[in-house]
Amino acid sequence: MTTGQEAEQLARTYLEKQGLEYVAHNVRYPFGELDLVMRHQDFWVFVEVKFRTNTQFGGALQAIRPKQIQRIxxxxxxxxxxxxxxxxxxxxxxAIDGLQINWLQGCF
Structure with missing residues (x-):
């Protein structure tokens, strides 16, 4: 996997296998972007997908910053x-680090 788009497709497939329903992807506004919009039971789920090929400079989870959370x-x-x-x-x-997938629900 080499691109963010591939990571988002992998994330979508993974979440669908976990029972979530796909609604939209790459929803862009001037002030922020939503990588994936999904439904899970009665919840609307906004998913931030982070991908790193390796963890040399920190893993995918460390890439999320407070300003990004505000924009999301x-x-x-x-x-x-x-x-x-x-x-x-x-x-x-x-979070996708190489081939390892970590799904954290209700992060922020």
Whole structure:
């Protein structure tokens, strides 16, 4: 795997196998981007996908910064308002380090 797009496709496939339903990907606004939008039971799930080929300079989880979390939250709120969705949501991270996948639910 060499690109972010490949990582996002792997993440989508992995999450679908875990029972989540795909809704959208790469939803972009001027103030933030949502890598994956999924549904899991009654929840809307906004997934940040992080990929690193190796952990020499820190793993995928260490790549998430507070400003990025703010942008993701703002984009998710906008998505919910724009689509008139009034349902619970959560923010997950799917971290891919080489071939290892870590799915963290309700991270922020």
């Amino acid at each position: 939250r703002k984009a998710a709120n906008h998505y919910l308002q724009l689509n008139k969705i009034n349902a619970p949501c959560r923010f997950d991270v799917l």
